[in-house]
Amino acid sequence: MAAAGLLEARVGVALADHPVLREADGRPVKFYDGREFQNWGRTVRHTPALTFVPRSRHGVREIVRWSIRNNKRVRACGYRHTWPDLYSAEDQVLISMLRPADVETLPVTHPPLDPDSDLQGIELVGTVEEDGTTKALCRFGAATSNEQFRQWCLDEQRGDWEWTLPLNVIMVEITLGGSNAPICHGAGLRNRTLSDLVHEIEFVNPRGRFQRVSDPRQLKAAAGCFGLLGIVTAVTLKLDPMTFATLQPTKPRLGLAIPPPDGFPVPAGVDMTGIADADLAAARERFFAQCEHEYYAEWFWFPFQSEAWVNCWRNDGARADAQPYPAEHEVAAQEAASYFIETSQTSVFADMTDREQAEFFGSSAQAAVPSDVTIVTPLIEALHFRRGIHNFRVLDMEFEIPIPPRADDPSKPDWSICQQAWWDVIRNVYERPDAPMRVALEMRVMGASSMWMAPQRGNRFGTCSIEVLTNARTPAADWRRFKQDIADLWLSYTDHRGRPLNTRPHWAKEWEGVRYRGQTAVGYLRDEAYAEQIPRFRAGLRAVAHDGGYSVSDLRRFSNPLLDRLLRDVFA
Numbered sequence: 001m002a003a004a005g006l007l008e009a010r011v012g013v014a015l016a017d018h019p020v021l022r023e024a025d026g027r028p029v030k031f032y033d034g035r036e037f038q039n040w041g042r043t044v045r046h047t048p049a050l051t052f053v054p055r056s057r058h059g060v061r062e063i064v065r066w067s068i069r070n071n072k073r074v075r076a077c078g079y080r081h082t083w084p085d086l087y088s089a090e091d092q093v094l095i096s097m098l099r100p101a102d103v104e105t106l107p108v109t110h111p112p113l114d115p116d117s118d119l120q121g122i123e124l125v126g127t128v129e130e131d132g133t134t135k136a137l138c139r140f141g142a143a144t145s146n147e148q149f150r151q152w153c154l155d156e157q158r159g160d161w162e163w164t165l166p167l168n169v170i171m172v173e174i175t176l177g178g179s180n181a182p183i184c185h186g187a188g189l190r191n192r193t194l195s196d197l198v199h200e201i202e203f204v205n206p207r208g209r210f211q212r213v214s215d216p217r218q219l220k221a222a223a224g225c226f227g228l229l230g231i232v233t234a235v236t237l238k239l240d241p242m243t244f245a246t247l248q249p250t251k252p253r254l255g256l257a258i259p260p261p262d263g264f265p266v267p268a269g270v271d272m273t274g275i276a277d278a279d280l281a282a283a284r285e286r287f288f289a290q291c292e293h294e295y296y297a298e299w300f301w302f303p304f305q306s307e308a309w310v311n312c313w314r315n316d317g318a319r320a321d322a323q324p325y326p327a328e329h330e331v332a333a334q335e336a337a338s339y340f341i342e343t344s345q346t347s348v349f350a351d352m353t354d355r356e357q358a359e360f361f362g363s364s365a366q367a368a369v370p371s372d373v374t375i376v377t378p379l380i381e382a383l384h385f386r387r388g389i390h391n392f393r394v395l396d397m398e399f400e401i402p403i404p405p406r407a408d409d410p411s412k413p414d415w416s417i418c419q420q421a422w423w424d425v426i427r428n429v430y431e432r433p434d435a436p437m438r439v440a441l442e443m444r445v446m447g448a449s450s451m452w453m454a455p456q457r458g459n460r461f462g463t464c465s466i467e468v469l470t471n472a473r474t475p476a477a478d479w480r481r482f483k484q485d486i487a488d489l490w491l492s493y494t495d496h497r498g499r500p501l502n503t504r505p506h507w508a509k510e511w512e513g514v515r516y517r518g519q520t521a522v523g524y525l526r527d528e529a530y531a532e533q534i535p536r537f538r539a540g541l542r543a544v545a546h547d548g549g550y551s552v553s554d555l556r557r558f559s560n561p562l563l564d565r566l567l568r569d570v571f572a
């Protein structure tokens with residue numbers, strides 16, 4: 001990588017063999033020459049030929065046109081929070097939708113909406129009736145962050161507590177363009193994915209022209225297409241009227257938060273003393289009810305803790321009782337704590353054994369989350385209940401397991417699959433000598449998705465969305481072995497007739513390098529898990545391409561080596 005000073009000196013400089021591309025106001029588009037790219041999780045690293053940092057839709061279009069003329073591929077990035085290699089590639093073009101300094105530097109800062117950039121912005125553009133509710137149509141510049149929208153929702157001069165997204169990623173340091181591309185989600189059985197909320201998507205297509213898609217059939221492909229249709233400049237999402245969540249987090253004993261499945265060999269490390277069958281039965285009923293009825297359903301186990309953290313809540317609070325949450329000083333404390341953990345990894349953590357690290361993080365995290373309180377807060381706050389996440393780099397593998405039908409009544413969901421997936425991890429963690437899961441086991445229950453490429457598609461009873469997280473100090477080989485062991489367990493589940501469930505990983509989390517039922521990731525996803533969906537995805541892209549006057553093979557412009565292999569049949 002070139003020295004930072006040199007890079008800074010080159011910003012915006014019109015070198016003889018480099019482009020002078022213009023923003024909408026005539027100023028040159030900033031660019032970096034040969035600047036190394038790394039994602040936030042440090043799992044992807046390469047050096048694009050040029051990294052552009054546009055501040056206008058016009059500038060994005062100029063970059064795409066320049067890439068076409070110079071036969072370069074071009075892809076974008078937001079906060080770079082995606083773990084797999086879904087970014088640009090060596091010697092190609094990268095469009096950084098945010099200023100590199102704002103995303104590469106820890107601790108996080110939260111720049112306000114840039115009034116001079118039409119790639120950022122939040123504008124109500126209409127309403128639509130859906131499910132008996134009037135929803136607002138909200139156009140977001142693709143570089144707008146969750147944090148900017150959260151602030152907008154609560155600002156009396158702007159959103160004024162009127163509208164909210166019904167679901168979102170927990171972390172606020174995420175762009176709307178970035179979270180739509182790999183089909184991100186929140187929690188709750190009635191909630192689908194962010195891409196399911198897209199009413200219209202605008203991008204610069206392979207002809208170097210702006211194109212908008214709002215046909216619901218085309219959106220099933222276009223709203224969650226990994227950036228393949230082009231560089232997204234805006235998304236219009238459907239917002240719900242603001243409602244108020246009633247958070248009542250609890251810290252039950254691990255054995256009672258999600259009780260083990262019947263007959264499960266609970267590891268000796270989990271204290272089950274004094275827990276009677278009747279307690280387990282009551283806990284199971286409560287857990288099933290949480291899965292089915294709570295607006296938001298999420299469970300955490302921080303490593304080696306005797307209690308879980310249950311973050312399930314209703315969305316039935318009164319506006320009069322609602323307060324912003326977390327309060328400003330709590331946000332500052334959470335951000336500082338995460339940053340402290342991040343920076344301690346080379347000092348405090350360095351002298352600890354693997355297990356001590358896991359226990360240290362586990363107990364700190366468990367102490368930091370609230371319980372036995374009732375917090376009424378605007379929905380948008382409840383969705384982003386934890387801050388400072390960006391300040392602590394982690395690794396993360398997440399799978400979406402379809403909830404199967406019950407054997408005794410196939411018209412009903414069999415929630416025991418969630419118990420199994422949860423306890424298989426806990427048992428594995430206790431039984432192994434290393435401690436590769438040092439941050440958390442997290443499970444959410446959510447709905448299905450209509451997006452062709454969503455891992456939740458077809459899950460008619462809902463989805464068990466479950467993930468394991470660790471810190472950057474975990475030895476790579478330990479983490480790799482653990483991911484494989486857990487993937488083997490999660491992929492082993494069948495329905496009551498013995499048919500394997502169509503379990504698929506979250507596109508934005510770590511799925512490369514894991515073997516799936518004996519196959520490579522690409523082989524499994526392309527030829528098995530998405531075998532039926534890819535042709536439909538292709539048909540959707542083809543319809544969009546037809547409207548834009550190009551063909552699907554032109555979409556290679558916006559692909560990269562991993563997507564080439566995964567979506568080989570799309571480009572054919």
Ligand SMILES: Cc1cc2nc3c(=O)[nH]c(=O)nc-3n(C[C@H](O)[C@H](O)[C@H](O)COP(=O)(O)OP(=O)(O)OC[C@H]3O[C@@H](n4cnc5c(N)ncnc54)[C@H](O)[C@@H]3O)c2cc1C
Pocket residue numbers: 040075076077078079080081082083086087088097142143168169170171173174175176177178179180181182183184185186226227230231232233389390394508509
């Ligand atoms: C700590 C952590 C917690 C997370 N929690 C959740 C969670 O709760 N739920 C969930 O579903 N996901 C979660 N994620 C995953 C995260 O939501 C995704 O990685 C998301 O894509 C990140 O957004 P970003 O702005 O960083 O985009 P990036 O990671 O920078 O980009 C994501 C993808 O979108 C493409 N892209 C970005 N912008 C554009 C554009 N304008 N046009 C075309 N393509 C574009 C990129 O090429 C890339 O393929 C989490 C990630 C982290 C690191």
